[in-house]
Amino acid sequence: MMVCFGSLAGMYLLLGAGIIAAAQVLIYLGAISVLILFAIMLTQAGDANLPSPFHRQAWLALAVSVMVVALITFTAVTTDWGAAAEVTVISLQALSQVLFTDYALPFEILSLLLLAAIIGAIFLARRPEEDEEAN
Amino acid sequence: MGLTGYLVVSALLFGIGSFGFLARRNAILMLICIELMLNAVNLSLVAFNAYLPDPDNIGGVFSLLVMAVAAAEATVGLALVIAIIRTRQTPEVDEYSDLKE
Numbered sequence: 250m251m252v253c254f255g256s257l258a259g260m261y262l263l264l265g266a267g268i269i270a271a272a273q274v275l276i277y278l279g280a281i282s283v284l285i286l287f288a289i290m291l292t293q294a295g296d297a298n299l300p301s302p303f304h305r306q307a308w309l310a311l312a313v314s315v316m317v318v319a320l321i322t323f324t325a326v327t328t329d330w331g332a333a334a335e336v337t338v339i340s341l342q343a344l345s346q347v348l349f350t351d352y353a354l355p356f357e358i359l360s361l362l363l364l365a366a367i368i369g370a371i372f373l374a375r376r377p378e379e380d381e382e383a384n
Numbered sequence: 385m386g387l388t389g390y391l392v393v394s395a396l397l398f399g400i401g402s403f404g405f406l407a408r409r410n411a412i413l414m415l416i417c418i419e420l421m422l423n424a425v426n427l428s429l430v431a432f433n434a435y436l437p438d439p440d441n442i443g444g445v446f447s448l449l450v451m452a453v454a455a456a457e458a459t460v461g462l463a464l465v466i467a468i469i470r471t472r473q474t475p476e477v478d479e480y481s482d483l484k485e
Contacts, residue, residue: 250416253397257423260390264434269426269447276451281419281458288412288462292469303407310406318399325391330435337439347441348448359452366456373463376470 251282265338390431397424410475411465415458422454 254277261270348356397420404417426447433443469475 250420253420254423257427260393260427261430264390264430266430266434266444266447269430269444272448272451276455277419277423280455284458284462285412285416288466291466292412292475303409307407310403313406314399314403317402318395321395321398322392325388325395330387331437336434337436339433339439339441339444344441344444348445352445352449355449359449363452363456366459370459370463373460373467 250285251278254278254282263336265336268339268341268344387431387435391428394424394428394431397421397427409477411468411477412462412475414477415461415465418461419454419458422450422457426450 254273258270258273258278261267261273401417401420401424404420405414408414408417429443429447429450433439433441433447436443465475468480472479
């Protein structure tokens, strides 16, 4: 998973989006991977009698996923996108110009969402016993 | 490797993510697969933006927004999963059938 996130950051660099590659490394490699590692460490403490990791519907899921991939790939290959031959490099200045003028409202809403996520995560991950001790 | 290559890679990532989400039984692995699908969409947004003849950087803005939402989703989702695992003692989603019974 971390290799996948890291190579995605490399592809963003190839696409001329250095700031997005940096954000990818910070958020995914730095934060989300560590969070998931902690969750795995906290939850999988020696239950060795695991059944099959796959669901009963795995074959159906495989068929649906292959069909989705085939459809998207077919569309992507056959459509004439009218793409430019060269990759345009996103300059940080132009990106922040757009982000803080035209998209300022989504940016502010996003900060509210992050605040709500922090509070919600703290509330959910708290142990019930600590509640009783606090009261 | 032009725009089509990036789109095919993005489609493959999305397919792997959706297969994992539909087929795995572990709640944490399902969350990882959701992150994979969001990453695939991000990749296609950035690729479209980079190959626009007259770029306006909106793809970059949107992918940053998607990343922040994905981070929030991962935090709350993992907190929920840990809370459920603490009460049910199992990460398997098949076992969470109280509302059905």
